[in-house]
Amino acid sequence: MVQARVAVAGVGNNISALVQGVRYYEGRSAGEDPELPGIRRPVIGALRPHDVEFVAAYDVSPAKIGLDVADAILAGKNNYPRLDVTLPATGVCVEPGIREHDPDADVRRVTESLRRSGAEVLVYSLPTGLQWAATAYATAAAAAGVALVNCTPELVSRDQRMLDAFVAAGVPVLGDDLASHFGASIVHRSLLALLRERGITLDQTYQINIGGNEDFRNLREHGESKKASKLNAIAQDGLSLDRVDIIPSGGYVAGLRDQKVAYVSLDGIGWAGTPVNLELRLRVQDSSNAAGVIIDLVRIAVAARRIGLKGFVPAAAALLKSPPDGHGAYSQSAVNTSFEELDAAAESRSAAE
Numbered sequence: 001m002v003q004a005r006v007a008v009a010g011v012g013n014n015i016s017a018l019v020q021g022v023r024y025y026e027g028r029s030a031g032e033d034p035e036l037p038g039i040r041r042p043v044i045g046a047l048r049p050h051d052v053e054f055v056a057a058y059d060v061s062p063a064k065i066g067l068d069v070a071d072a073i074l075a076g077k078n079n080y081p082r083l084d085v086t087l088p089a090t091g092v093c094v095e096p097g098i099r100e101h102d103p104d105a106d107v108r109r110v111t112e113s114l115r116r117s118g119a120e121v122l123v124y125s126l127p128t129g130l131q132w133a134a135t136a137y138a139t140a141a142a143a144a145g146v147a148l149v150n151c152t153p154e155l156v157s158r159d160q161r162m163l164d165a166f167v168a169a170g171v172p173v174l175g176d177d178l179a180s181h182f183g184a185s186i187v188h189r190s191l192l193a194l195l196r197e198r199g200i201t202l203d204q205t206y207q208i209n210i211g212g213n214e215d216f217r218n219l220r221e222h223g224e225s226k227k228a229s230k231l232n233a234i235a236q237d238g239l240s241l242d243r244v245d246i247i248p249s250g251g252y253v254a255g256l257r258d259q260k261v262a263y264v265s266l267d268g269i270g271w272a273g274t275p276v277n278l279e280l281r282l283r284v285q286d287s288s289n290a291a292g293v294i295i296d297l298v299r300i301a302v303a304a305r306r307i308g309l310k311g312f313v314p315a316a317a318a319l320l321k322s323p324p325d326g327h328g329a330y331s332q333s334a335v336n337t338s339f340e341e342l343d344a345a346a347e348s349r350s351a352a353e
Ligand SMILES: NC(=O)c1ccc[n+]([C@@H]2O[C@H](COP(=O)([O-])OP(=O)(O)OC[C@H]3O[C@@H](n4cnc5c(N)ncnc54)[C@H](O)[C@@H]3O)[C@@H](O)[C@H]2O)c1
Pocket: 009, 010, 011, 012, 013, 014, 015, 058, 059, 060, 061, 078, 097, 098, 099, 100, 125, 126, 127, 128, 129, 133, 151, 152, 153, 177, 178, 179, 180, 183, 213, 214, 215, 286, 287, 289, 290
């Protein structure tokens, strides 16, 4: 098995959950119990969740630059819990990331570093609201011939020029904004579909999220792109968005640390105009919710790159809040066919080896 070679931009809580989680599944796979809790697809394109090698990392925090990735994920303001796994040094140190004051020189440096590392995919996982940074890292990835997974709501796969750059480079780009594993967006979307399916008319609905990690602190002030992306995530046929309100960060509550609490409320109109109301509270480990999806996006990106697919890959659509052209553009059968293509190509490659 050739491991997926992964570079990361932004060594925050998402990446802590990803790096520690990969070690967790490595341990599970080596043990007698083959069950992989929390994994939707044990194999994608012949890659298992622990078939991942971290080959490069970029950050701008002085608390993280120069540290081995295994130490950097526990440094600075990261507050994802320390899981019960061994974390040996990766041998990869965090390099300075791209800074706003001189992005062109930094983009060239990161492009060179990506090439040298042999990375197959770059996971872009910076704070929300930095469109210049998303564009800069995407430019570096495309120039280095490296696929990109955009975890944030910034425009990359929905920016036609960026999408064209990845197509021209012959590599995949998956974005934008990951849809958490079991988060407020997917639960809210499913409940709205259920209301509709049962013939209950939506009167109004809202979603409020609170948490105690840096993402929540940042979203209090830079939540606009996240709000738009969350609306994309729940948009579906017949839903009038003027009946929906979403507050990405209703508050930073330090004591919650990396836990997130979402409140979802739905008011509907049932038989003969009488009311229906649902109030729901969801509490999750926020960055596990991200890593559980990043691991699939990474494997899709790498498997697709290995067979020469370029641009957006439909298998990723349901794992994102804002895929290019919206969710309506990807039927379930198109998504399934895309996964089958990745699996079949990997099988025939291993049969040929
Ligand atoms: N469930 C989830 O956690 C979830 C779901 C969907 C999307 N996201 C998005 O994922 C992103 C990352 O989330 P997180 O919780 O890991 O955030 P975080 O704040 O913990 O980590 C961000 C990291 O990026 C670094 N950084 C800032 N500027 C940089 C630059 N120019 N170059 C390189 N590194 C830089 C920071 O120092 C920090 O280490 C956010 O945009 C968030 O909205 C998260």
